Amino acid sequence: xxxxxxxxxxxxxxxxxxxxxxxxxxxxxxxxxxxxxxxxxxxxxxxxxxxxxxxxxxxxxxxxxxxxxxxxxxxxxxxxxxxxxxxxxxxxxxxxxxxxxxxxxxxxxxxxxxxxxxxxxxxxxxxxxxxxxxxxxxxxxxxxxxxxxxxxxxxxxxxxxxxxxxxxxxxxxxxxxxxxxxxxxxxxxxxxxxxxxxxxxxxxxxxxxxxxxxxxxxxxxxxxxxxxxxxxxxxxxxxxxxxxxxxxxxxxxxxxxxxxxxxxxxxxxxxxxxxxxxxxxxxxxxxxxxxxxxxxxxxx
Numbered sequence: 001x002x003x004x005x006x007x008x009x010x011x012x013x014x015x016x017x018x019x020x021x022x023x024x025x026x027x028x029x030x031x032x033x034x035x036x037x038x039x040x041x042x043x044x045x046x047x048x049x050x051x052x053x054x055x056x057x058x059x060x061x062x063x064x065x066x067x068x069x070x071x072x073x074x075x076x077x078x079x080x081x082x083x084x085x086x087x088x089x090x091x092x093x094x095x096x097x098x099x100x101x102x103x104x105x106x107x108x109x110x111x112x113x114x115x116x117x118x119x120x121x122x123x124x125x126x127x128x129x130x131x132x133x134x135x136x137x138x139x140x141x142x143x144x145x146x147x148x149x150x151x152x153x154x155x156x157x158x159x160x161x162x163x164x165x166x167x168x169x170x171x172x173x174x175x176x177x178x179x180x181x182x183x184x185x186x187x188x189x190x191x192x193x194x195x196x197x198x199x200x201x202x203x204x205x206x207x208x209x210x211x212x213x214x215x216x217x218x219x220x221x222x223x224x225x226x227x228x229x230x231x232x233x234x235x236x237x238x239x240x241x242x243x244x245x246x247x248x249x250x251x252x253x254x255x256x257x258x259x260x261x262x263x264x265x266x267x268x269x270x271x272x273x274x275x276x277x278x279x280x281x282x283x284x285x286x287x288x289x290x291x292x293x294x295x296x297x298x299x300x
Contacts, residue, residue, distance in 0.1 A: 009289075010257060011073050011265045012282040013037060013044025014274040015221070021275070031062040038070030042278055046075045046267045047109065053079065053101055060108035067110070073265055075113035075150075075219065078102045084135040085119035085128040085160050092135055099139045099149075106147050113219055113265075115150040115179045118160040118169070128160045133172055140175050148177045150219055155184035155232025162188065163202065167209050178206065179219045183235070183269070186248040187227035193248045199256035218264035222253060223277065237270035238277045250277075254285045 017033045026032035026039075034045055045067065049055070055063075067074050079102075082095040099116065106114050121128035136149065143149070151169050154161025163185055170176040180202070186193045193199060207215045224241040225248075226233045236246040257264065268278035 010263050010282075010285055011044040012278045012285070013042050013046065013073070013265070013267055014278055015046040015077065015267050015269045016048040016274075018275040019272055029062075031059050031066060034063060034067040034070045034072040034074075037072055037275070040275060040279065041282065042275065043071055044073045044075070044265050044267060046077050046115070047105075047111075048077050049102060049105070050077050050080050052081070053098070053105065055105065057105075057108050060105050064108065064110045074109050074111040075115060075265070075267070076102055076106055076109065076111060078114060078116035080117060082116050083119035084116075084132045084139075085121060086131075087122060096135060096138055100142050103139075103143055103147060107144065112147050113150055113177075114147065115152050115219070117154055118151050118165075120158050121160045125160055125162075125165065129165055129168065132160060133169060136169070136173055136176065140173060143175050148175055150177050150179035152179040152221070153181045153184045153188075155181070155187040155225065155227065157188060157231045163205070167206060170210050170214070177214055177217075177219065178210070179221065180206075181221035182248055182253060183221065183223050183225040184232060187225045187232040191227070191247055194252065196252045196256040196259060199253050200260060203256065203260050203262070216262060218262060220264050220266045221269055222248075222250060222266050222281070223268055223270040223274070224248065235269055235271045237273050238280060239273070240271070250281050251284060254281060255288060257285070258288050 017030050021027060021033055021036050024036050026036040037045055079098050082098050083091050084095050086092050102114050118132045151166050152161065153163055153166050166178045170178050182193060203215060224236040224238060224246040226236055226246055240246055266281065268274045270277035
């Protein structure tokens with residue numbers, strides 16, 4: 001398949017405010033996180049509403065202004081309380097209300113990207129996918145032009161969120177885009193992402209089903225993960241990966257990104273050191289794009 005032309009560099013960033021932020025001169029106000037990220041060389045930030053929307057409009061506008069100053073690309077992760085696959089009408093109503101509030105904050109923050117977890121499939125993925133689509137159609141009535149909702153691939157097997165399920169959702173509604181959490185794909189499929197060709201097969205699949213334009217602006221999560229027969233157990237980091245054999249490894253992933261001429265946004269969720277691991281990925285990416293050799297030694 002022909003590769004899309006590179007229009008820009010990949011962006012690398014973090015989810016939330018890492019521990020190192022709270023040790024920095026910017027720590028007095030979490031709205032300064034974009035300025036801190038810019039100061040250390042990162043350029044993307046996923047605002048975490050995962051445990052609730054703990055931000056008011058005024059703060060959101062400050063975050064947006066600081067992101068503009070620092071050249072930081074923003075996205076939002078919706079609360080874990082959103083369960084659009086639920087069999088309970090009250091849970092569904094509350095989930096739709098939360099998604100609508102997140103859409104409001106997307107406008108305050110000036111971002112077009114709202115990531116969410118679809119929810120458990122209750123033993124029947126096909127019916128869960130239908131419920132999710134129906135409820136997303138309701139959410140979509142309140143979505144302004146230019147804002148997109150990103151169902152995320154999920155690492156636990158009892159949840160809706162395989163690569164194929166996420167892509168199916170995105171094929172059905174034009175305001176949906178995939179969030180590919182490669183650690184989740186890796187964990188759910190027993191460690192299946194090993195070589196650049198493994199990632200290229202994922203890219204080819206997305207391009208074939210929902211188009212090259214969607215692929216060229218892919219939104220990703222990347223970090224090592226520990227898993228068992230049920231899927232994801234916990235997040236790890238690159239230092240732990242080097243000593244404990246956790247995957248996926250970032251080198252083949254970034255080599256595939258360069259080979260495929262993509263410019264994705266890559267959010268790192270490594271345990272405790274997401275900023276450091278994001279910078280490690282960015283350094284490797286920059287070197288291989290420039291056709292130079294660089295090898296990770298004792299990643300920190």
